[in-house]
Amino acid sequence: MKAEHVVQLELHVNGERRTAVARPADLLLDVLRESFGLTGAKPGCRNGDCGACTVLVDDRPMKSCLMLAVESAGQAVTTIEGLQDEAAQRAFVEQFAFQCGYCTPGFIMNIVALSRLEPQADEGTIQDWMQSNICRCTSYEEIGKAIHVVLGKR
Amino acid sequence: MPMIPYPFDYYQPATVGEAVALFVDLDARGKQPLYFSGGTEIITLGRINEVYTEAVIDVKRIPDCREIGRRSGAFVWGAALTLSEIHDARLFPLLGETGAGVADRTSRNKITLGGNVCGRFIYKEAVLPLLLTDSPLRIAGPGGERTAPIGQLFDRTLRLGRGELLVQAMTDVRYAAFPYVTDKRRKGSAIDYPLLTVAAIRAEEGIRLAFSGVCAFPFRSTEMELILNRREVPAEERIATAIARLPAPILNDIKGSALYREYVLKVTLGETLERLEKGVAIG
Numbered sequence: 001m002k003a004e005h006v007v008q009l010e011l012h013v014n015g016e017r018r019t020a021v022a023r024p025a026d027l028l029l030d031v032l033r034e035s036f037g038l039t040g041a042k043p044g045c046r047n048g049d050c051g052a053c054t055v056l057v058d059d060r061p062m063k064s065c066l067m068l069a070v071e072s073a074g075q076a077v078t079t080i081e082g083l084q085d086e087a088a089q090r091a092f093v094e095q096f097a098f099q100c101g102y103c104t105p106g107f108i109m110n111i112v113a114l115s116r117l118e119p120q121a122d123e124g125t126i127q128d129w130m131q132s133n134i135c136r137c138t139s140y141e142e143i144g145k146a147i148h149v150v151l152g153k154r
Numbered sequence: 155m156p157m158i159p160y161p162f163d164y165y166q167p168a169t170v171g172e173a174v175a176l177f178v179d180l181d182a183r184g185k186q187p188l189y190f191s192g193g194t195e196i197i198t199l200g201r202i203n204e205v206y207t208e209a210v211i212d213v214k215r216i217p218d219c220r221e222i223g224r225r226s227g228a229f230v231w232g233a234a235l236t237l238s239e240i241h242d243a244r245l246f247p248l249l250g251e252t253g254a255g256v257a258d259r260t261s262r263n264k265i266t267l268g269g270n271v272c273g274r275f276i277y278k279e280a281v282l283p284l285l286l287t288d289s290p291l292r293i294a295g296p297g298g299e300r301t302a303p304i305g306q307l308f309d310r311t312l313r314l315g316r317g318e319l320l321v322q323a324m325t326d327v328r329y330a331a332f333p334y335v336t337d338k339r340r341k342g343s344a345i346d347y348p349l350l351t352v353a354a355i356r357a358e359e360g361i362r363l364a365f366s367g368v369c370a371f372p373f374r375s376t377e378m379e380l381i382l383n384r385r386e387v388p389a390e391e392r393i394a395t396a397i398a399r400l401p402a403p404i405l406n407d408i409k410g411s412a413l414y415r416e417y418v419l420k421v422t423l424g425e426t427l428e429r430l431e432k433g434v435a436i437g
Contacts, residue, residue: 005161024164024210027157027197046157047198048261060238061260065157066194070164071212110260132260 009069013038014082020069028072029053029064032079040080040105044134051133054106055079061113061132080105088112091146099137107133107143115150126151158200163209164190170218170294170321176211177317178296185209189319191219191234192266195273205274218321219268228290228324233268237280240267246283246325248334252353253280255338268320272312278372279338281308282353282364285374287329292322310371332356335426339418341410349410352422356430359383363426368419369402382427393423 009020013036020035029046032038032055044052046065053064056078083089088111091097098104107130114121114129121129126147135143163185167173173189180187190196190210199205213219219234222243229245238259241250256262256270256279270280281304284291288303295318304323307313312320338351350367360383364374378396387395397416404419406412 005163007164023161025158025160025162025200030157046201048194048257051258051260054260060263062263063260066192066197066261066264068164068193068197071193071214128254129259132258 013077022069024070026069027065028067028069031069038079038081042102052103052106054109056113061110086112087150091149095142095146097142097146099139103135111147111150162207166212166215173211173213174294180209187211189213192264192269194265228326231267231323233320234266237262237265246330249283252283252336255279255351272320276370277348277366279351279366281372284323285364286355286362287325289323289325294319294321335429337422352426354426361430373401389427393420
């Protein structure tokens, strides 16, 4: 790797200023995991299909495998490690909304964003947002219940 | 092993002129530069070595590429607006809803209008409303700027010269009042890869239709529109004649055989015509 292709990145992650030495071609997902040890965002398909790597960037859900780390400079990145006793976290526990748990951080990040940005979301909006995440254990029934609890629909 | 197996440099110009000048300079130095908007296609195809570059020029911080609103009787869509932003703005539901057929909601927080129109993937739902409204496109390049209706610029793909950048699309605001249909059909369920998309509006002169996923490229066919608007002919006959005039063979791939696609197209066209012809006097 040529030195010219490595840069020092300053990112705002979970309320803290963090620096990493990375290539501009490195993904946010990999920098979060490998430079900062934040392994909550999961590498699944690495193709933008499964949603397991979802984080919040300026409060919007973003698949961190579809974003260069360098793109997120100047924006607030929140990973599952940055959440503290969120309603979505409690609802997942109470509704047993997981089996293997690999997809859980991605689902929770998306639900947290949904509840903040679309607190009055109707069923169509909920479905539209949640199609971004895949649970290969097919816990959709329980995940659906957890979402409705978070949005106060149940 | 890094996910994108080759390194590249990253540039973030502040103006359209700066972006084009960067492209010219990097191109002259053999860096094979690419304009980078949402970047999802560069990232996912780069991962499997189907795209190569040594420099990306991120256009997301250029104000012109991020403009959204109304100006001189037209909606202005900056090319670096995400499909979610266009949908949520609710200025022109046909564009918002048709663009919402691309990928999934979280991905659309990254995928941009310009990326969908200019990208390599053949499923370019966001281009359909622009074709239906013959929206002018503003393009900047080494030779200066030009604006022309998309009908003159889009032939299977957007015909851009080397170093040219799609900056904005403009859509006449009157189209927001026209009845429309946008229908994306998937093979399996609501969560699946697309089979085909039909978007249509009822304009003064008749119904206009544009298609994605039918042939290997998105298109609007005025020849097919003339056939489909002959309301004195039964709809089934019009549809069969129009399908015989498709501009290329129907796609035949793992997502759907040509025969299956043709059947779905017939059904979708029938429903589209029925919905848009309701209440309209036959001329």
